[in-house]
Amino acid sequence: MPVLTYLEAIRQGLWEEMERDERVFLLGEDIGVYGGAFKVTEGFLERFGEERVIDTPISEAAIVGAAIGAALVGLRPVAEMQFIDFISIAFDQLTNFAAKCRYRWGAAVPIVVRGPCGGGVHGGPFHSQNVEAYFFHTPGLKIVEPATPYDAKGLIKAAIRDDDPVLYFEHKYLYRRIRGEVPEGDYIVPIGKADVKRPGRDVTILTYGWMLHKSLEAAEIIASEGIEVEVVDLRTLLPLDDETILSSVAKTGRAVIVHEDTRTGGIAGEIAMRINERIFEYLEAPVVRVTAPDTPIPFSPPLEEFFLPQVEEIVQAVRWVANY
């Protein structure tokens, strides 16, 4: 099976969807001639032409708003945010327009809004954020964040084919650092399905994005102490896959939730609540979380490293729940 980087897998998924369905088109800043700030859409303009690969003005509200309009009348737009931090400008279009169309008047808004998220590259407070929590609170949206090339390709295809608005977050730290086997041709990773990336019986780690890789490292370290960790990659954040989450935690009785996003109001809180409500009597230890602290993400390397959850912190948390 061919081995691709995470970035190449996204590109291949987008490419195949554009080949398959002529209603699919791309719009965003510097995505055509330049091929995108991170080169995800390199070569698309040459293959698909200016009508389907649109270089737009710097107008995130217009990019998303226009995507919504085009989607309402039958097209399948994929909008790029140059950095996901800039999605805040399109917040209103997403949370008030896109998310509420189906509920209010039964209209489908099959858009995908994708872009690079996350830290680790010293991007500073405005080029490193994780924005899922802002949208996690909005019924009507779906949110996915792949961690592997296989999932990246399968999820972009699922997102494009989905009949509801999907936010697709790509972790920029993984773009060129993570490689993996990716089948040629068509396959889908269903939205709403988590994936057990490492089976284990003692402790469950629930995570996604870059933190999947840190969690797998932590699981490897802790295995030498005889603690078998099950690592669940959420992949879809909205809607959460309760079945996979709850059955894993019911089995191990111990859960650590790991996310790169900040703590208060982060997704970990909601997951812990669901565990508490549904399978409390299976728990052997309190559910704990490893997250970034409640601050903006700082720029300078020592500060950023301190801010980001590290493998050692995950190891400590797993040890703590295992020995509780």
Next chain:
Amino acid sequence: MEEALTPKQLLDMYYYMKLTRLVEERLQRLYRQGKIVGGLYRSLGQEGESVASAYALEEGDFLAVMIRNLGALFVRGVRPWEIFTQYMGKGTSPTRGKDNIVHFGSVERGLIPPISHLGDLIPVMAGIALASKMQRKRSVALTYIGDGGTSTGAFHEGLNFAAVLKLPLIVIAEDNGYAYSTPKHKQMAIENIADRAIGYGIFGETVDGNDVIAVYQATRRAIRRAREGLGPTLLEVKTFRMRGHAEHDDAWYVPRELLEYWQKRDPILRLETYLKEHGLADETTFEEITHRIEQEIEADLRYAEESPMPDPQIALEGVYAESPSVSESPSISRESEVKARS
């Protein structure tokens, strides 16, 4: 009525332009040596408009720069060590490593730092101008926007708001040909950004951005109107971005002829020619100024290089006026971890 510049003022502006260029050249070397963290955004070719517009301000006025306005910061008192430490992420930087590049400032110094999100400064600077008016002060607010940045909703909302309230706001719109890889004609369907002024009912003017005297005088006119209560000005400067968007970008998409055209109109060379032709300076003057700048840069760079990186604990500080206790999981404590690491 044109405000004439004295020879001293012209040489002052020359100093700031040259300082900007030499600091950036130094940054470029540091960038290649891997000594700066993150990207490097140059203002090569745009030093003139940044310096001349800021030079037109007076004490008590407010300035908010964008990425290509390093020169404006120098005019308002910023020193090279602040820039070097910001780019290196040092603990002695104005933000103590929390933010980078020209993202720093202080209200006392009249410097409002940008966020990365283009356009957002314009409503904020309208607010500064509003407060000036409400507090019966003379201060004006001046900020910049790129040709690309004018496509944002915030640009429109901020200008319209300032227009309706007749606020003392000056927006310098920098037409430098490109927004990242996107040429101006894909950003707007008009030739001159200043044409938008009429739609807001405010003053608009387009000047040659590489002619520092023209930029200075146009900014003075805008400031005078602002202080007289005649409202905002959209002042467009025609210039050119002579490097890529940032140093990682070799700008292959910019036609060579355009660069050659603008190279001949370099603002520093033009000011040198002017000064020589008017008998206000000669090569020795320029060499002396350059030599002085080089010494200043060396001293400031040494300080920056010798400065320590920030203490990790700083990451947790300053989110609120008073630090709330940090919510930690029972399994790990960042506070104790810092102690363990240090």
